[in-house]
Amino acid sequence: MSAPWWAWVALMLAIAVMLAVDLFLHRDNHVIGFREAAVWSGIWIAAGLAFGVLLWVWQGGDVAGTYYAGYLIEKALSVDNVFVFALIFTYFAVPASVQHKVLFWGVIGALAFRLVFIFVGAELLETFFWTAYVFGVFLIYTGWKMAFQHDAEMHPDRNIVVRIVRRIVPTDARYHGDKFFTRIDGRRVATLLFVVLIAVEATDLIFAIDSVAAILAITTSTFIVWTANAFAILGLRSLYFCLAGLLRRFVHLHYGLAFLLAFAGVKLILSETPVGKLPIPVTLGVIVATLTISIGWSLAATRSQSAPGDDAHR
Numbered sequence: 001m002s003a004p005w006w007a008w009v010a011l012m013l014a015i016a017v018m019l020a021v022d023l024f025l026h027r028d029n030h031v032i033g034f035r036e037a038a039v040w041s042g043i044w045i046a047a048g049l050a051f052g053v054l055l056w057v058w059q060g061g062d063v064a065g066t067y068y069a070g071y072l073i074e075k076a077l078s079v080d081n082v083f084v085f086a087l088i089f090t091y092f093a094v095p096a097s098v099q100h101k102v103l104f105w106g107v108i109g110a111l112a113f114r115l116v117f118i119f120v121g122a123e124l125l126e127t128f129f130w131t132a133y134v135f136g137v138f139l140i141y142t143g144w145k146m147a148f149q150h151d152a153e154m155h156p157d158r159n160i161v162v163r164i165v166r167r168i169v170p171t172d173a174r175y176h177g178d179k180f181f182t183r184i185d186g187r188r189v190a191t192l193l194f195v196v197l198i199a200v201e202a203t204d205l206i207f208a209i210d211s212v213a214a215i216l217a218i219t220t221s222t223f224i225v226w227t228a229n230a231f232a233i234l235g236l237r238s239l240y241f242c243l244a245g246l247l248r249r250f251v252h253l254h255y256g257l258a259f260l261l262a263f264a265g266v267k268l269i270l271s272e273t274p275v276g277k278l279p280i281p282v283t284l285g286v287i288v289a290t291l292t293i294s295i296g297w298s299l300a301a302t303r304s305q306s307a308p309g310d311d312a313h314r
Contacts, residue, residue: 044235070228139265256294
């Protein structure tokens with residue numbers, strides 16, 4: 001699908017308006033509770049599903065089905081982002097009142113990264129057929145790594161990007177409210193909150209490569225890939241505040257996500273063979289079945305556990 005320029009403009013304006021509304025409603029940096037996060041998650045999911053319906057009316061069932069397949073796999077992979085965000089916030093002891101601000105600007109960066117990767121990746125796939133094999137092998141390797149090295153210890157402050165920023169930008173190792181920069185003794189310095197933001201952006205950069213490659217295995221339509229990514233990422237903040245206290249129950253979800261990445265890799269490789277692209281209904285079926293099984297398996301395995309703070313959210 002090749003979208004006209006006005007569709008891109010309308011989409012960007014809609015995203016900008018939604019982000020502006022979100023920022024305005026959270027301008028007071030209040031602590032976001034489960035109920036509020038659940039409402040916003042519902043709004044973002046409804047927006048993503050409604051866009052699929054709009055595509056169905058405008059372009060037909062095949063295009064809408066492709067969008068939904070991409071949206072589902074991006075939404076599923078975003079859960080892994082939530083795990084990492086929780087780790088980063090715990091590691092740096094980020095106050096609950098400013099976590100939304102970090103995630104808001106983190107999402108802005110995530111959208112920018114993905115937009116660049118989408119156009120570059122789609123162009124490579126369209127120009128060089130062997131790129132499909134490279135992306136495919138990369139996704140299979142990433143899936144294997146997620147399945148068997150998911151519990152590897154992570155040190156956000158050792159991230160190469162975070163270390164470079166700390167060397168280049170004068171940094172104070174404290175929080176100063178919701179400020180990313182402040183003045184100390186007349187000198188402008190970055191706060192610890194800025195370091196946290198860089199850690200979030202740096203880790204999301206890696207996730208962006210994985211997720212964009214995964215959806216390009218489904219379609220190379222930049223409009224579909226971008227919209228699926230955008231609507232999945234826009235709800236990431238609310239998803240974090242919904243799931244932060246429940247993450248310990250998703251003990252086997254990473255196996256499902258690893259399988260989906262490997263499946264996307266195989267699908268991408270097959271697209272350049274006589275087998276060709278797998279039908280969208282098959283792709284959707286595999287995604288839904290994998291998520292259902294991995295989530296059900298996780299909940300069954302942790303049936304007797306109660307995540308910290310669960311009672312407070314009820």
